[in-house]
Amino acid sequence: MRLPASLTRIIGVANVVVISVAIVGLSLLPEEPRPHARPDTTAEAGDSPPPPSPSPVGQPPGVVSTPEFARQVGANEAGLVPVLMYHRIVADRMAAIDRTPAQLRKELERLAKEGYVPITAREFATGDIRVPAGRFPVVLTFDDGHPSHFALDAAGNPAAGTAVAVIQEVARKHPSFRPVATFWINKEPFGLRDTPSQAAAVRWLVDHGYEVANHTWSHPDLRAIKRRKVREQIVRLERLLKKLGVPSSRTLALPYGSLPRGKKPARVGAWDGTRYDFAGVFLAGAEPSLSPYAKKFDRGAIQRIQSNAKKGECRKWCSQHWLDWLRKHPGERYVSDGDPDRISIPKKLRGNIEAKRGLQVIAY
Numbered sequence: 001m002r003l004p005a006s007l008t009r010i011i012g013v014a015n016v017v018v019i020s021v022a023i024v025g026l027s028l029l030p031e032e033p034r035p036h037a038r039p040d041t042t043a044e045a046g047d048s049p050p051p052p053s054p055s056p057v058g059q060p061p062g063v064v065s066t067p068e069f070a071r072q073v074g075a076n077e078a079g080l081v082p083v084l085m086y087h088r089i090v091a092d093r094m095a096a097i098d099r100t101p102a103q104l105r106k107e108l109e110r111l112a113k114e115g116y117v118p119i120t121a122r123e124f125a126t127g128d129i130r131v132p133a134g135r136f137p138v139v140l141t142f143d144d145g146h147p148s149h150f151a152l153d154a155a156g157n158p159a160a161g162t163a164v165a166v167i168q169e170v171a172r173k174h175p176s177f178r179p180v181a182t183f184w185i186n187k188e189p190f191g192l193r194d195t196p197s198q199a200a201a202v203r204w205l206v207d208h209g210y211e212v213a214n215h216t217w218s219h220p221d222l223r224a225i226k227r228r229k230v231r232e233q234i235v236r237l238e239r240l241l242k243k244l245g246v247p248s249s250r251t252l253a254l255p256y257g258s259l260p261r262g263k264k265p266a267r268v269g270a271w272d273g274t275r276y277d278f279a280g281v282f283l284a285g286a287e288p289s290l291s292p293y294a295k296k297f298d299r300g301a302i303q304r305i306q307s308n309a310k311k312g313e314c315r316k317w318c319s320q321h322w323l324d325w326l327r328k329h330p331g332e333r334y335v336s337d338g339d340p341d342r343i344s345i346p347k348k349l350r351g352n353i354e355a356k357r358g359l360q361v362i363a364y
Helices: 004-026 067-073 099-114 123-124 163-173 196-209 228-243 320-329 347-352
Strands: 084-085 116-119 136-143 182-185 209-212 251-252 268-272 274-277 279-284 342-345 361-364
Touching: 067 361, 099 116, 099 163, 099 320, 123 136, 123 209, 123 279, 163 182, 182 251, 196 209, 196 228, 209 228, 209 251, 228 268, 228 274, 342 347, 347 361
Parallel strands: 084 136, 116 136, 136 182, 182 209, 251 279, 342 361
Antiparallel strands: 268 274
16 A cells, blocks of 8 residues: 555655654753763575575565565565654653653564564665565665664673663664664764764674664754755765765665755765765654565655654654554565565565566566
């Protein structure tokens, strides 16, 4: 099921307004103590999977999909994927977009129990989806690089109550739940102001399979500034990431979910001799995303879902609603075939797939 384009636009505008109001409200609150990060001192026949082979952090060994195997696991890699959007994770919520550590844990526990496996926004946007057969990808995204997302304690481990600590705890309880997420940061990642602490924080995350990527330098509304300033905002953050030892970003989260005029400057551009080219640009929310293999997938405006309960405007547009909806409509959900080199789909969906990706399509 897809919403009419006009309605999607209306929802998108509403999300921008809600998020803008919430963030403005947060800006008026007293500043929280800064956390510290400790700098480092150092289509073949058969449906049986082959022996395990080395895989990236937390990712399963691959299988070779066949029509018979795809049918057996109910693969549908043209289905919808929930890309969940989080902001502050705090014990005392002060804005509608805040979530408590307990609420985050509850939602992640639900995802784990229902068969979802996290992947990063980079993996999703590039179509590098390595999820076990019969399972469902989910993308966990955190905006603004808030102190509540990540900090290291005195022992060099994720500080209790932070988003990363909660993710790691859920993964230990549910071994099939891959502990990864995407953190889109601004000029002071995780509230850290000195370069050694910033570098230690992002290095820990990258080394453990998390993605740290671009949310612009100072979080402006990109639609309200000139195109040159849009490019400057993006490049300045890219240079910070490089300075901290992070690979070049392949994804960008739009502040307030607001596309710049012309849309293209957000995805591809250059400023002061530095170029950028993102595989995916992410909005602020409204509904699940199309599969990255779908013909209509727009990598310049990828949908996300705000994490929240069924209250107020969230009765139909936030995570609890959409996770319930996907559970009740399993035929609409992305189901992995376990084979990253093949796209497995029911025959009736063959026309929905982008054939230019270079991956073999298995239609059953």
